[in-house]
Amino acid sequence: xxxxxxKILKEIEKKASLINRPLTFMELCGTHSQTIAAFxxxxxxxxxxxxxxxPGCPVCVTSQRDVESVAGLALxxxxxxxxxxxxxxxxxxxxxxxxxxxxxxxxxxxxxxxxLRLKSQKxxxxxxxxxxxxxxxxxxxxxxxxxxVYSTHKKFFPAxxxxxxxxxxxxxxxxxxxxxSAITGTKIYENLKFPQVVAGFEPEDVLQAISWLLDQxxxxxxRVQNExxxxxxxxxxxxxxxxxxxxxxxxxxxxxxxxxxxxxxxxIRKKYRAQDAxxxxxxxxxxxxxxxxxxxxxxxxGKILQGxxxxxxxPLFAKICQPENPQGPCMVSVEGACHIEYKxxxx
Amino acid sequence: xxxxxxxxxxxxxxxxxKKSVELIGEIRKILxxxxxxxxxxxxxxxxxxxxxxxxxxxxxxxxxxxxxxGGDIGKLAxxxxxxxxAMMGAQPLGLSLSLxxxxxFSWQNLRKIIRSINQISQKEKVPIVTGDTKVTEKGxxxxxEITTAGVGIAQFxxxxxxxxxxxxxxxxxxxxxxxxALLAKRFGSVNEIKSDCQPLNRPIKKVAxxxxxxxxxxxxxxxxxxxxxxxxxKVKIVLDEDKIPFQKEVSALASLLGIDKLALPSxxxxxxxxxxxxxxxxxxCLKKFNRQAGVIGRVEKGKGVYLKTKVGTLRKVETPExxxxxxxx
Numbered sequence: 111x112x113x114x115x116x117k118i119l120k121e122i123e124k125k126a127s128l129i130n131r132p133l134t135f136m137e138l139c140g141t142h143s144q145t146i147a148a149f150x151x152x153x154x155x156x157x158x159x160x161x162x163x164x165p166g167c168p169v170c171v172t173s174q175r176d177v178e179s180v181a182g183l184a185l186x187x188x189x190x191x192x193x194x195x196x197x198x199x200x201x202x203x204x205x206x207x208x209x210x211x212x213x214x215x216x217x218x219x220x221x222x223x224x225x226l227r228l229k230s231q232k233x234x235x236x237x238x239x240x241x242x243x244x245x246x247x248x249x250x251x252x253x254x255x256x257x258x259v260y261s262t263h264k265k266f267f268p269a270x271x272x273x274x275x276x277x278x279x280x281x282x283x284x285x286x287x288x289x290x291s292a293i294t295g296t297k298i299y300e301n302l303k304f305p306q307v308v309a310g311f312e313p314e315d316v317l318q319a320i321s322w323l324l325d326q327x328x329x330x331x332x333r334v335q336n337e338x339x340x341x342x343x344x345x346x347x348x349x350x351x352x353x354x355x356x357x358x359x360x361x362x363x364x365x366x367x368x369x370x371x372x373x374x375x376x377x378i379r380k381k382y383r384a385q386d387a388x389x390x391x392x393x394x395x396x397x398x399x400x401x402x403x404x405x406x407x408x409x410x411x412g413k414i415l416q417g418x419x420x421x422x423x424x425p426l427f428a429k430i431c432q433p434e435n436p437q438g439p440c441m442v443s444v445e446g447a448c449h450i451e452y453k454x455x456x457x
Numbered sequence: 458x459x460x461x462x463x464x465x466x467x468x469x470x471x472x473x474x475k476k477s478v479e480l481i482g483e484i485r486k487i488l489x490x491x492x493x494x495x496x497x498x499x500x501x502x503x504x505x506x507x508x509x510x511x512x513x514x515x516x517x518x519x520x521x522x523x524x525x526x527g528g529d530i531g532k533l534a535x536x537x538x539x540x541x542x543a544m545m546g547a548q549p550l551g552l553s554l555s556l557x558x559x560x561x562f563s564w565q566n567l568r569k570i571i572r573s574i575n576q577i578s579q580k581e582k583v584p585i586v587t588g589d590t591k592v593t594e595k596g597x598x599x600x601x602e603i604t605t606a607g608v609g610i611a612q613f614x615x616x617x618x619x620x621x622x623x624x625x626x627x628x629x630x631x632x633x634x635x636x637x638a639l640l641a642k643r644f645g646s647v648n649e650i651k652s653d654c655q656p657l658n659r660p661i662k663k664v665a666x667x668x669x670x671x672x673x674x675x676x677x678x679x680x681x682x683x684x685x686x687x688x689x690x691k692v693k694i695v696l697d698e699d700k701i702p703f704q705k706e707v708s709a710l711a712s713l714l715g716i717d718k719l720a721l722p723s724x725x726x727x728x729x730x731x732x733x734x735x736x737x738x739x740x741x742c743l744k745k746f747n748r749q750a751g752v753i754g755r756v757e758k759g760k761g762v763y764l765k766t767k768v769g770t771l772r773k774v775e776t777p778e779x780x781x782x783x784x785x786x
Contacts, residue, residue, distance in 0.1 A: 115768050141715055141784055148717075150770030168785050194782040220643050220783060241785045311712065313768045433778055434475075444715070444782050454772055 113314045118321060119154060125324035126156035133159045134280060135323055136417050138270065139287035140167035140445025141311050147454035149313040155320070162417040163450070165269050165368060166287055168241040169196055169443035170415055173364045174204075174404055176262045177439075180238050181205045182398030183260070183391060184214040191217045191225045192238040193245075198442045201435075204404060222248040226257055234258075236387045242266040243293040246376055247350040250357035253378060253385045260387035261378055264363055266290045267298050268374035274304060278418055283323035285309050285316065288338045293354075295346025299334045310338040357382055366439065367415030409438035414447050421451040428452055472676060475776055497616050498689070499672075500541035510614055512547035514538060515606035523570070523600055526638045527652030531570035533724060534603040535577040536656045540673050543658040544727060545616070546665050547609030552578070554588035555604040560595040570601070581656050583607075619669040620690035620730040626754040627740055628728050629660055630747035631702035632679055633721030637710050640721075640781070644714075650706045655725030660746040664729075664739045671729035677777045680719040682728055683762045684776040690730075693759030696774070698766050702749040715784030719764070720777040730756055 126133065137143055143163040146152060152161055165171045181203040184190045197218050200206055206214070215232075219225045225237045239249035239259045246263040253259050266287060273279060283305035286296075291308045299306050305326040309319035319337050326332055336342055354376065363375025378386035388395065409431070410424035421427045421440070431437040433449055440446035470480040494502040494513075501514030518534040528536075535552065542549045554574065558567065578585050634653040641650050657673065665671070670690060674682040679701070687694045703711075703718055711718035726747075731739050736752060743750035762774040 144715070148772055149766045149768045150772050151768065153770055154768065193785050195785050220640075221645070223645070224643075245785050313766070445784055453775060 115313075115317070118314075118317045122159070122317065122321050122324065123156050125321065125328060126159045129158075129324065129327055131158065133282045133324075133327070134162060134417075135159070135283045135285060135320060136162050136164040136273070136281045137285040137316070138164040138166045138266070139285075139289065139311075140170075140443065140450075141289070142166065142285055142287070142309065142316060143447060143450050144445065145311050145313055145316055147450045150454070151313060151316060159320070162281075162420065163414075163447040164273065164284075164417055165365065165415045166266075167415075167440070167443050167445040167447070168245070168264070169199055170411060170439040170446045171264065171269070171365045171367065172199070172240060172262050172439065173366050174202075175364065175399065175402060176260075177203055178205050178402045179395055179398055180236075180260055182401070183236055183387065183394070184216055185209055185212055186394055186398075188391070189215040189217065189228075189232040189235045190238060191219050191228055191235055193240065194218045194220070195443050195445065196238060196240050198436060199439055202438060202442065205398070205401065222252045222257070226252055226255055229257055236260050236391075239263050242287075242290045243350070243354065244289045246354050246358065247293065250353045253357050253382050254353075256385065258385050258387050258390060259378065261358070261376055263358065263376035264365070265360065265374050265376060267294065268371045269365060269368060270299075270302065272368050272371050273416065274302070276416060279416060281417065282327060283307070285319045285323070286334075288315075288342065291336075291338065291342045291346070293347045293350045296334050296336050296342060296344050297346070302334075303332055305332040307335045308338050308342050310341065365415075367412035407437065411438035411440045411448075414440050421448040421455075424448070469778065472777065475778060477676070497614070497618070499545055499616055501545050501547070503545070503611070503614055510547070510611040512542055512545050512609045512611050512614065513606070514541040514545075515604065516541060517602065517604045519599065519602050520639070521599065522639070522642055523566070525642050525652055526650065527634070528654040528724075529570055529573055530601060530603055531572075531574040532577055532654050534605045535574045535583075536654050536724060537675070538605040538607040539577070539581060539583055539656045539658055540725075540727075542607050542609035543656070543661045544671050544673050545609075545611060546614050546661075546671075547611035548662065549581070549583040549607050549609040549658060551584045551586035551608060553606045554585050555590070556588070557591045557593060557598060557602040557604075559593055559598045559600050562600055567601075570603075577656060581658060583658075615665060615668060615671050617670045617672055617686045617689045620686050620692050620694075620756050621669055621732075622692055622756055622758040623733055624669055624730040624756040625733050625736040625752045626683070626694060626696065626728060626730055626756065627736065627743070627751065628702065628726060628753050629657070629743050629750050630726045631704050631707075631749040632674065632723050632726055633703055633707045633711070633718050635724040636678065636721035636781070637704075637707040637718075640714065640716070641710055646710065648706050648710065650704065650710065653723050653725040657725060657727055660743055661727060663742050664731075667735040667739050668729045668731050671727050673723070673727045675722045675724060678718075678720040678722050679728060680717065680762070680774050681776050683774070686730065687760060687762050690756075691760065693757045694754055694762045695757060695771070696754035696762070696764045698764055700751065701753045702751065716781045717777070719774055720781060728753070
């Protein structure tokens with residue numbers, strides 16, 4: 111049966127009017143934000159229902175300390191490889207700005223096997239592993255194959271718990287990430303006792319998730335529903351989970367905007383420390399980190415990542431901060447809330 | 458791709474978007490203009506000669522991988538220049554062929570590339586009339602670079618400035634297969650997508666007199682090309698998402714990688730504008746070459762390019778900023 115947009119929109123309209131108070135749902139994946147913006151969904155939703163972007167953009171939540179650490183490694187002459195979406199974050203690096211003109215070697219790879227191939231040409235190559243449970247299994251696999259990795263991989267679920275503890279933030283439901291959930295499964299969300307729907311990335315998926323979240327609020331039965339069954343299972347991808355656990359251990363991690371989140375970082379285990387850039391270059395990294403002094407910036411990425419501010423509320427947005435001249439990671443990444451708002455939003 | 462601290466040429470400067478415009482602008486600032494050649498900012502220049510219009514174009518080709526499903530760098534270099542001439546309404550007379558080859562390149566692969574150049578040249582009756590070869594030291598170049606130039610004669614020159622409110626936007630076939638095939642190959646993804654690389658001089662010749670503008674959506678895809686047409690013709694273009702033909706596998710790959718399929722390049726398709734009155738005739742004619750040819754949108758008064766989404770909302774389609782970047786989330 112063909113999906114009817116007008117039908118689901120009517121349903122959403124009806125349910126939202128039944129609840130009759132302002133409602134805010136947070137979409138937790140950068141790709142959700144893209145779908146919402148690309149299809150202009152905010153414009154057609156009921157007035158009392160708003161959507162805000164959460165910390166679902168891996169590049170955005172990476173701390174500046176990590177950005178500067180990798181930049182420092184590059185300045186020390188170590189060849190770096192990373193994913194394309196990460197490349198532009200180096201434009202925000204204070205260390206690189208200070209050392210303008212130095213030769214650095216940063217390659218972009220489309221997938222991890224390309225990084226392994228590059229390593230055969232550049233033996234001291236360091237791959238910057240970035241992303242949630244979606245990209246962590248690939249890094250784990252490559253570490254076992256001998257790739258040296260600087261890991262800023264993070265577990266996503268701890269961030270959701272942190273968001274709910276923030277009293278500044280009023281969220282009525284989560285649209286849970288599709289790709290992350292494909293790895294983790296939906297079971298881990300169950301003890302949160304909060305309205306959640308795992309959703310795919312078509313506009314149909316997002317609207318269905320919104321409709322179900324409204325149902326949960328009306329019936330006062332918060333739970334986890336899975337709209338993305340064609341990809342996501344309750345148990346998740348066991349093989350991927352296993353390799354993550356085998357190679358990484360879970361430690362506290364610093365997130366941009368959200369601060370230190372307990373047990374959210376994926377750190378390379380001792381067994382594989384010959385492949386851990388943090389270990390291999392520990393002395394160098396210590397020196398680099400001593401040099402990091404971050405100048406004050408009016409960039410509001412931190413607040414935007416928590417859903418407290420919208421991009422337009424940042425004084426830099428669309429003024430000096432644009433995709434060609436990003437002032438913070440939310441404008442750098444194609445999945446960042448500011449980048450998406452700039453690209454699709456009303457100007 | 459290497460990144461550096463000073464202001465240097467970035468990979469995005471070669472991606473057909475805003476930055477490419479900046480790069481060409483910088484070059485033209487230094488080059489002194491002023492000649493009998495007319496350059497309309499299309500892909501070639503025009504010289505009026507004894508009542509005829511001589512069109513001249515050139516293009517350099519690098520591609521990774523050099524062999525891809527549906528073609529290779531040789532086919533691409535030949536079709537590319539034939540198509541640049543065809544898009545200006547010119548019948549190609551002949552091409553030049555320059556090869557820069559990396560030391561150590563295999564003879565077998567070179568022969569394969571030259572054979573595919575020959576195949577297109579024979580089939581389309583566009584001879585390779587002159588050329589040059591250079592070999593660089595190993596490591597100074599990635600395998601091979603090909604430059605072709607071409608000369609053609611046009612009765613009248615097709616440009617991008619002629620689209621008018623009321624016209625319809627048409628495509629000569631389904632879009633994005635070249636970009637998708639290359640991306641798929643880079644990711645080692647196994648699928649059915651073959652590049653759409655092919656010469657366009659025959660189909661366009663049949664319909665050229667009826668078109669108000671025409672352009673092949675190569676770098677930057679449909680998004681880049683239609684923004685160019687809208688800007689130069691001073692009109693607004695509204696596309697209908699449901700009507701733009703994409704092979705199912707192309708859509709699936711784009712959605713998997715988080716890439717906008719409107720920005721995926723095609724190497725054997727054109728998009729054109731045509732008056733509403735002539736549209737049916739033109740589309741029927743194009744359907745003989747490709748059954749997916751059809752109307753994909755309309756031209757209105759105003760500016761910019763918009764997409765009427767399947768949800769019913771209208772979204773702005775921007776010129777892509779740089780390289781297509783897959784998501785990591």
